[in-house]
Amino acid sequence: MANSLISIQIIPKTKNGESVIPYVDEAIKIIDESGVKYEVHPLETTMEGELTVLMSVIEKMNERMIEIGSSNVISQVKILYQPSGITMDQLTEKYS
Numbered sequence: 001m002a003n004s005l006i007s008i009q010i011i012p013k014t015k016n017g018e019s020v021i022p023y024v025d026e027a028i029k030i031i032d033e034s035g036v037k038y039e040v041h042p043l044e045t046t047m048e049g050e051l052t053v054l055m056s057v058i059e060k061m062n063e064r065m066i067e068i069g070s071s072n073v074i075s076q077v078k079i080l081y082q083p084s085g086i087t088m089d090q091l092t093e094k095y096s
Contacts, residue, residue, distance in 0.1 A: 001085030002037070004051040007078040009044040010061055012070035026068060027061045034060075039088060044076070048088050051081055 012023040028045060031038050034057045036049040047054050058075060065073045080086060089096075 002048045002050060002087060003081060003083050003085060004054055005046060005048055005080040005086055005088060005091070006051075006054045006058070007044045007046040008058060008061070009076040010065065011074040011076070012065040013072045013074075015069060015071075023065055023068065023070060026064055030061045030064055031057055037088070044078075046088060048086075051079070 010024060010027045012020055014020055014023065028040060031045060031047060034053070036047050036053060036057060038045055038047045047057065058077065062073050062075060080091075
C-alpha cells in the first residue's frame with residue numbers, strides 16, 4: 001500500500017505572459033508516464049504512492065518546466081505521509 005499522498009500545483013514562469021496550460025499539460029504528462037496513481041483536479045493534481053517515488057516525480061516535473069522554456073517554477077506541495085499506508089479512496093470514501 002502507498003505511504004503518501006502528494007498534491008501539487010505547479011506554476012511555471014512563462015515567457016511574455018503566455019498561457020501556462022501547455023506547461024501544466026506537460027507536467028501532468030510526467031506524472032502519467034511515471035505510472036503512479038493520480039487524479040487531476042481544477043487547482044492541483046494529487047498523486048498516491050511511495051514518498052521517495054512521488055518526490056522524484058516532482059523533481060522531474062520541475063526540470064521539465066525549465067527544459068521547455070520556463071525560467072523558474074513555483075511548486076506548491078501538500079504531503080500526507082503515513083507509514084502504515086494511505087490511499088485517496090480512504091480519505092474520500094464517505095463522499096462517494
